[in-house]
Amino acid sequence: MNIKDVFKMPTPVKITGRTSSITNAFVNGIIPCIPPTEVEIAKVLELLGMSQHTIRCAYCGDKYTEWDHFRPLIHRKRPTGYISEIHNLVPACGKCNQSKGNSYWKEWILGDAALAPKNRIIFNLEQIIKRLEDYEAWSKPTIVNFESIVGKEVWEQHWANCEMLHKMMQESQKLSDQIKTAIKIGVDQYEGLELLEVKVKQPIVETNKTSSEKVGTIAQTILKDLLESNRIPNSVIQLLKAEKYSKENFDLNFPMLKEVDWTKNLDDQKRDSNGYNRYYKSPISIRGKKYLLCSQWYENSKQHLIKWIAMHD
Numbered sequence: 001m002n003i004k005d006v007f008k009m010p011t012p013v014k015i016t017g018r019t020s021s022i023t024n025a026f027v028n029g030i031i032p033c034i035p036p037t038e039v040e041i042a043k044v045l046e047l048l049g050m051s052q053h054t055i056r057c058a059y060c061g062d063k064y065t066e067w068d069h070f071r072p073l074i075h076r077k078r079p080t081g082y083i084s085e086i087h088n089l090v091p092a093c094g095k096c097n098q099s100k101g102n103s104y105w106k107e108w109i110l111g112d113a114a115l116a117p118k119n120r121i122i123f124n125l126e127q128i129i130k131r132l133e134d135y136e137a138w139s140k141p142t143i144v145n146f147e148s149i150v151g152k153e154v155w156e157q158h159w160a161n162c163e164m165l166h167k168m169m170q171e172s173q174k175l176s177d178q179i180k181t182a183i184k185i186g187v188d189q190y191e192g193l194e195l196l197e198v199k200v201k202q203p204i205v206e207t208n209k210t211s212s213e214k215v216g217t218i219a220q221t222i223l224k225d226l227l228e229s230n231r232i233p234n235s236v237i238q239l240l241k242a243e244k245y246s247k248e249n250f251d252l253n254f255p256m257l258k259e260v261d262w263t264k265n266l267d268d269q270k271r272d273s274n275g276y277n278r279y280y281k282s283p284i285s286i287r288g289k290k291y292l293l294c295s296q297w298y299e300n301s302k303q304h305l306i307k308w309i310a311m312h313d
Helices: 015-028 038-047 094-100 105-109 125-138 146-150 152-188 190-201 203-207 215-228 234-240 243-250 299-312
Strands: 066-069 089-092 257-259 284-286 289-293
Touching: 015 152, 038 125, 066 094, 089 094, 094 105, 105 125, 146 152, 152 234, 215 284, 215 289, 215 299, 234 243, 243 299
Parallel strands: none
Antiparallel strands: 066 089, 257 289, 284 289
16 A cells, blocks of 8 residues: 555635535524424334434434434525424434435435445345335424515525625635635745745845845836736735735835726826825736836835745746
8 A cells, every 4th residue: 555545635625615504504593493202202213213222324324423304404595494393303424414415315315426325335225215205204394484474575684694695705715715826835935935034134145136226126127027027926916916915025004016997097096095106107017907016115125025026036
């Protein structure tokens, strides 16, 4: 066995991968939960061929860990009307509960999902299906028209809130992807960054051709050429438009780049709220777009700028 066969990277997490959890919360957060009687619990276990001492997963026979909603609570991102009650709950294991999701039980149990009982070649599957059919025939679940109870306006506001969160997650994912790309660039060049930090601290940096140049000159020549070469990833360009990133990386009090809005006066875009010019006169071109380059450079920003250029060039 190769040593890599025993290693597995953690699954990357995406913000948008949690949208179904948000929808589930908006449904589970409003449905009633009705505790069963001892008689009802005993009846369900009897129908499923179990007792209180031999409870197993109703779908596969493994050790149970929870009670699953037999009929789905959600269909097409909206409530089906079923609630949490013994007439819609059966014991289940985590694998089956997760795999079944919002599917109809019989279609799933005989389907091609990776963890579906048929695919797992579960022993006595025909008997399991027969018992579930008996439970389905016995149970008479409550079905609620939630909208008619709370009113159309309140109901629509509830789902508008859900959709708003979904959109925020999508926008957050876009920003997360940009940040991840920028961080990966930094990690990939981490060793080079460490070496650069040593050089910056040692007198050898004074021999660099940029050491005698003013920071503004470096910004208008070396930095400008690098940005206009289109070698900087677009995700990093987006970061350069953020005031926080510019402050943390260059000690600038303004975003390094400001994208030109041709519907507005160009001179006005160069000024801050007090009317002072904060950007150089001529815009620069990056991937077909025009940007204003910040002119508010001070000598204490010089080493930051040199380091950033070296890391990204």
